[in-house]
Amino acid sequence: MAEQQQGTERVPTVIVDDLHIVYRVHGAGSGKGSATAALSRIVQRKTSPNVREVHAVRGVSFVAYRGEAVGLIGSNGSGKSTMLRAIAGLLPPERGRVYTDGQPSLLGVNAALMNDLTGERNVILGGLAMGMSNSEIREKYQDIVDFSGINEKGDFISLPMRTYSSGMAARLRFSIAAAKQHDVLMIDEALATGDRAFQRRSEERIRELRAEAGTVFLVSHNNKSIRDTCDRVLWLEKGELWMDGPTEEVLEAYEEHTGGK
Numbered sequence: 001m002a003e004q005q006q007g008t009e010r011v012p013t014v015i016v017d018d019l020h021i022v023y024r025v026h027g028a029g030s031g032k033g034s035a036t037a038a039l040s041r042i043v044q045r046k047t048s049p050n051v052r053e054v055h056a057v058r059g060v061s062f063v064a065y066r067g068e069a070v071g072l073i074g075s076n077g078s079g080k081s082t083m084l085r086a087i088a089g090l091l092p093p094e095r096g097r098v099y100t101d102g103q104p105s106l107l108g109v110n111a112a113l114m115n116d117l118t119g120e121r122n123v124i125l126g127g128l129a130m131g132m133s134n135s136e137i138r139e140k141y142q143d144i145v146d147f148s149g150i151n152e153k154g155d156f157i158s159l160p161m162r163t164y165s166s167g168m169a170a171r172l173r174f175s176i177a178a179a180k181q182h183d184v185l186m187i188d189e190a191l192a193t194g195d196r197a198f199q200r201r202s203e204e205r206i207r208e209l210r211a212e213a214g215t216v217f218l219v220s221h222n223n224k225s226i227r228d229t230c231d232r233v234l235w236l237e238k239g240e241l242w243m244d245g246p247t248e249e250v251l252e253a254y255e256e257h258t259g260g261k
Contacts, residue, residue, distance in 0.1 A: 011101070013184055013215040014064040014087055018096035021057035021082050021239075026050060056082040058239040059096070064184075066101075069206055069216040071230035071247065073223070073254055079239040080219045084186040087217070102183025105130060107173060119150065119157040119164070119172060126176040140179045147205075148175035149198055171198055178205045185209060186217040203229050223251055 057079045064070050072080040085091045086098055088106040113122045123144050127137040148171045150156045150164070161169060170189075177185065187206075206216050206229050220226055226233060226247060233250035235243040243250050 011066040012063050013066050013101045014104070015099040016060055016062050016083075016087070016096070017099070019057055019060045019083075019086060019093055019098060020055070020095040021079070021086055021091055022094040023054040023056055025052045025054060056239050057086065060236070060239075060241045061096075062234060062241065062244055064215050064217070066215055067210050068232055069210050069218065069230045071226040071233040072217060072219045072236060073221075073226065073233055073251070074236040074242075075258075078236040080236055081188055082239075083236065084188055084217060084219060087184070088186060100184055103131075104184040104186065105177060105180075105182045107177045107185065107187045113161050113169060113173060115162040116160055118160055119145075122161055122172065123157075123176055126173070127179065130177065130180050132180055136180075144172075144175045144179050147178070147201060148172045174202060178202070178209070181212050182209060182214045182216075184215045184217070186219075188219045189221070199225065223255065226251065 060079075060083065072083060074080055082091065084106055086093065087100065088104045089098075089100075090106070113126065117125070123141060124137055127140070127144075128134075132140075145151055145157050148168075150168045150172055156164065156168065161172075164172070174187070177187075203225065206218070209216055216229075218226065218229055230247050233243075233245065233247050233254075234241060235250050235254055243253055
């Protein structure tokens with residue numbers, strides 16, 4: 001599957017082959033004994049009449065390579081976040097396959113944060129969840145806190161996460177995830193939080209992760225972040241891959257389609 005580009009071997013890190021993802025939304029049961037009826041359906045492998053199927057991803061195929069930063073764009077409900085969760089192995093395909101070389105990391109899942117614990121404890125637990133050793137966490141702890149910027153207006157790192165704004169929590173999640181070198185790192189709207197200075201730090205860190213031979217996927221509604229960060233873009237609509245190509249080419253088509261939004 002390797003290809004040649006400018007004399008160097010391109011190494012695939014993610015292969016998505018005719019991927020279909022279907023959600024099954026279960027309606028509320030009705031009447032006495034509905035739990036018994038549900039158990040009977042499970043035993044008999046029958047589908048509940050109250051189940052609605054949502055075909056979130058429809059036959060998508062692409063290959064991502066080491067060193068690429070790939071943006072995912074599309075309207076709300078187009079399947080972008082679902083695609084990331086499928087690549088991370090969190091959603092089973094209805095049909096098709098996802099192959100990854102190395103461990104995919106979905107920002108906010110691998111570094112899950114706990115509201116009742118302090119930011120400091122969350123940095124430690126988040127690092128451990130991503131496979132970092134205690135010594136690595138100690139070595140990188142202050143850099144993570146400084147990168148997040150959450151202590152710029154007080155000692156927030158020593159406070160419980162429930163006292164943080166959503167933006168502060170998102171910045172800390174990104175900072176924890178970005179402290180580790182990743183085979184495949186997937187980021188969902190992380191760069192939309194924080195001020196421009198944090199966005200610049202985030203974009204620079206993504207470029208460093210790419211240089212360290214990783215692959216980055218970025219979901220964002222901010223086209224400027226996509227332009228500043230990604231060299232390739234996948235455009236999804238209604239679960240289908242509408243376009244896959246160089247960033248500017250795809251964004252121009254997308255902006256023309258959406259009226260510049």
